[in-house]
Each structure stands twice: as structure tokens, then as C-alpha cells.
Amino acid sequence: MLLNRINFKFLIKSALLVGFISFNFSHAQEIINDDVVEVEQTKDTIVNKTRIKADGVAAVVGDFIILESDLDREIAQLKAQGADLKDVTRCELFGSLLESKLYAHQAIQDSIVVNELYIKSRTEQQIQGILAQTKGDMQGLLDFYKKDSEQALRDEMYEINKNGYLAQEMRTKVIGDIEVTPEEVRTFFNDIPVDERPIFGTELKLAQIVIIPEVTEESKQAVIDKLKGFKKDVEENGSSFTTKVLFYTEDSASKSTGGKYTLNRNQPRMVKEFRDVAFSLQEGEISEPFETDFGYHIILLEKIRGQEYDVRHILIRPELTQEAIQEAKDEIDKVRAKIVDGTLTFAEAAREFSDEKETKYEGGQMTNPVTQDFNFELTRMEPELYAQIQDLKDGEISEVIQDEDRVNRIKFKILTVTDRIDDHEADFAKDYLKIKELALQDKQVDAIAKWQKETIAETYVKVNGVYKDCDFKSNWLKK
Structure with a gap:
């Protein structure tokens, strides 16, 4: 059915794009021959010989390689996110992995600008989030992800986040301006065979x-006085703002990162009152307590980098x-x-x-x-x-x-x-908005298919091993 085709394509693409920006970094990135080798493994005084399969190159798309382990990792990530993959073949998932690399490769060719500060900020938030769950055990984190140093872990996290960002930006560039007219919606609906029309x-x-x-005025004033006390303690006694965040903030979303957010003047984030106060501060300055719908805040402006503002904040809500x-x-x-x-x-x-x-x-x-x-x-x-x-x-x-x-x-x-x-x-009059969304998705699928066909033809693509036998929707095998 047409609707099944639309929903399958978009759900798998969306899920995989989310997976690419995740941070499971245990796989290697070097090219290794796809064969079985005999390796002597040594640990302490124990020596034994084990037959293992090397992590071979499953495909190359432009400047990117895809290892066999990459697909296994993405499948594990999707399952961890609750995706139902029972009716999705390995070949279909591999095709979506190829698509992501094609997006990222073409984004580089098209000189799509990477927001490096955003990627760095995201990477730092990921590290701090993981450390919060492991009680600050960085060495344990390095051992788990098989990295020799903290910098090596950060570098790989950065690359994965960057490539996911490029893929998403490229996909947005392909379909971002696509719209459907009322006549196109009507034509789309009329073209669906009567016995295949969706059931809502x-x-x-x-x-x-x-x-x-x-909230009483007394409760509000009690919070304001408490926040003023925090501000005074940091400014006059040298107390740690971050420590106070960890002990007192009620913003669970930022508590694990010490209350840190990165704001951009050109990219609205947070409520207006918060942004207005943050952008009025000087580096190192702590704001007076102020109110938003979420409660009362104080903000410490740590660093200004052009349009980027690194801030930490403490949120407290008045007692009821x-x-x-x-x-x-x-x-x-x-x-x-x-x-x-x-x-x-x-x-x-x-x-x-x-x-x-x-x-x-x-x-x-x-x-x-x-x-x-x-x-x-x-x-x-x-x-x-x-x-x-x-x-x-x-x-x-x-x-x-x-x-x-x-x-x-x-x-x-x-x-x-x-x-x-x-x-x-489905009834055209009653369900117009739902049908319009399906028509838009169908038009986007066609645009992506056209873009992929043209881009694959112009890009170096090599598929190896068992994936040569896959029946891909796109011409990845260039037959």
C-alpha cells in the first residue's frame, strides 16, 4: 500500500538519523580486511589462540566507510530506543545507513557549514550526562568505550555528532522547502485506490x-531571598556556583551538567525572560533573581563567544x-x-x-x-x-x-x-489535515528518491560482502 511505503521510509530514516547522533563509540574507524584471521591474545599470564572475524568494510560512500560493526551497533541502538524491527530486514536498515553517509558526504561537498560550537556543546553535555550516571568515573567510561584517553573519546564523539548534524542539514536542504497545494492534496487522495484508502x-x-x-507572596519572597544569598556567597566568599547548582537547582534537565546551557542570539532557545537576562550580562556576572513560568532563576554568564553565550543557572520554585x-x-x-x-x-x-x-x-x-x-x-x-x-x-x-x-x-x-x-x-473533507500531511510526505519521498538517484550516480559507492545481494530501493550497486 502507498501509505505503508510512505510511513516505512520515513520512520526508518528518522529513527536511524537519531541513532547516528547517539554516542555508542566502541567501534573502530580504521579499514580492516574482511576475512577471518588467527589472533594471539595475551592477558596477564594467560595465552590462547582464538578464531575471530575481523571487522570488515561493508561499504564505502564518498569519503565515508561503513564497517560491519556499524550496522550491528545501529540495530542495537534502535532496539534500545524501543523501535520495532521485526518486519524490517537487515538490507533495508543497511540501505538507510548508506543514505545517512550519502547525506553527510554531499553536505561536505556542498560546503554546508557545521555549527562547531553547537557540536562541542552537545558533546560536552553527552559526556557530563554519562558521567552523572557513572558517578564521575571517567576511567571507567574510557575502559567501557575502549579509548586510551579522554581526548580520544571526545574526538570520536565530536565526529559522530558532526556527521549526524551534516546528514540532518543535508536532508533538510533537500526537502525543507517542499510544500503541497490544495489541488495536489486532492490529486494525491483521488489517486489512492478506494480499497487502499487508510483507516483512521x-x-x-x-x-x-x-x-x-x-503561590503566596511570602513563598515567592523566600525563594528570591535564597537566590540572593547564593549570589552573595559566590561573589563575596568565592563559593562555587556549580556546586550550588548540584545541591539546589530544580531544573532536572541541566542539573547533571552543572546548570549549563549554550545560548545563541540567532537561534531562540529558552523562554524570552531567560534570554533577555542572559544577553544583558557581562562575563563572570551573576544576575539578580528573576521570574519565568518555571519559577525563579539566577544566571551566571561564563563565556561569550561571538553569538554564543555559555551560562549556568539555578532554578527554584516557590513552595505551595x-x-x-x-x-x-x-x-x-x-x-x-x-x-x-x-x-x-x-x-x-x-x-x-x-x-x-x-x-x-x-x-x-x-x-x-x-x-x-x-x-x-x-x-x-x-x-x-x-x-x-x-x-x-x-x-x-x-x-x-x-x-x-x-x-x-x-x-x-x-x-x-x-x-x-x-x-x-479516510474522508477528504473531515480528514484534510491528515491527508495533507501524507501528501507532503509522498512528495518528499519523491524528492529524496530523485536526489539520491542523481547523487549516487555522481558519488563513489562500493558495497561489499553479503550486502551485494541486497535488493536496494536505490541504485547503491550501480547496476
């Missing part, structure tokens, strides 16, 4: 009302009092009672009482973050949300649910199902 699963429209406990929590719970109980007894509709109650700005003015209607419409397909719904609505009948109001998110450690909500669309064959 049951979809729900959901609405929610959220009540968030109010039991009184504030109980007041929020009591309020949402009252709101639910008014909806159940008919005093207010769910939409009216949402507009009047909900604290969630994103849904409040839509009568509580929730937007699917993936599709950007109001429909949630049951089989693709986040497990936590599914558990909260799975037993709801249309129009029924859920019991009060205590929940949390990245911003709020406690919030209360009620949910309802405002509409239900059962399993159905």
Missing part, C-alpha cells in the same frame, strides 16, 4: 478545566502552602458541581474559571500537540492522558484529577469528551 482510528475531542494553586492547595481543590470541586447540575456548561465554566490560558478561551478545548488540531486518536494518545479519559462517555465529566507538568508541581483538572469519531475510512 477512533478520535476524540477533549476539553479540560484546570485550577492551579496560587497546604492552604493554597486545598483552596484550589475546593474551587474545582465547586466548578464541577455547577457543570453537573446544569448551572454552567463546560465551555462557560472553562472561560470563567480555568487557569490554563491555552485552553481557557476555547471553552477548554484541547489541541493535539502533534497534529495541531482538536482530534486525539486513541491509539496514539499519550498513555497518561488515555488513562484519564478511557472510561468517559461523551459529555460525561471526569472526577477531579490531581496532575502536574513542567511548570506546575500540582494542578487540579476535570475533563470531558466533547465529540467522538469512530474508526472510519
